[in-house]
Amino acid sequence: MNPIFSDPIVRVSQGDIFRDIDYIEHYSEKEGVISISKITFPHVCVLTQDCDLAQDFKFRTSTPQKNQDKFLISVLVAPLYNAEFVYTGEHLSDIGYTMQNFTSGLKRDFEILKMNKNPRYHYLYFGQESAIPPSIIDFKQYFSLNIQYLESIKDTNRVFKLQSLYREDVSHRFSSFLSRIGLPD
């Protein structure tokens, strides 16, 4: 199964995989000194609905513009974590987080995760030739990026695009996880 799809589409689209993406955690200014804390993610996947991205591009690049009704402010993305590190719970160790460790007694749980039967995670295998390792999206972790920022770096930082069906699968499972109903313990 190889969900990579190198589609020469011009605009940013759902399922695009970008590399080296900065997420600004917070910033402050004190006595003329600005401090910015950021996390750089090796890879992220674009989750925003593709028709919204298409409409944004269509109307942003058309002239004259009657209004900006179809413009997007931001694009939703989710980080891709190396599955090898997720297995050991170390994928966020460099930012000081210890995550679920699947090595001790939870190997079966990890197998279930790899079959995409755990609603929280989405496993992606890109093929042996790919520079991106088997990866996992954690649907609890996502953030937004400015659409024009993504457009400006797409020629240098966009590496792949998920093939149709695979990207819809990610989108569908993400929306399903996000809309789950939390019941009291």
Added chain:
Amino acid sequence: MSECNEPVYSLPAVTELPKSRDSQEEIFDQHNVTDKAGTLSNTIETTEISDKKETGYKKIDVPYKKAKPQRKTITAKII
């Protein structure tokens, strides 16, 4: 009509059938995903995938396989 029903672009035909889930797991295991606890290294490999210039996408290097999210704080004085 909902704007999401408008055709966005035509998709080329997909010719390669996906492998079975078992095959996928076999390959996954070849990547030593299991039983790797405590044996990870930051060794930088040098293999590169083929240039995807024709598609408009940049080729990337294998070191990304070992990359993890990194936090960094930047400070700058306003002049």
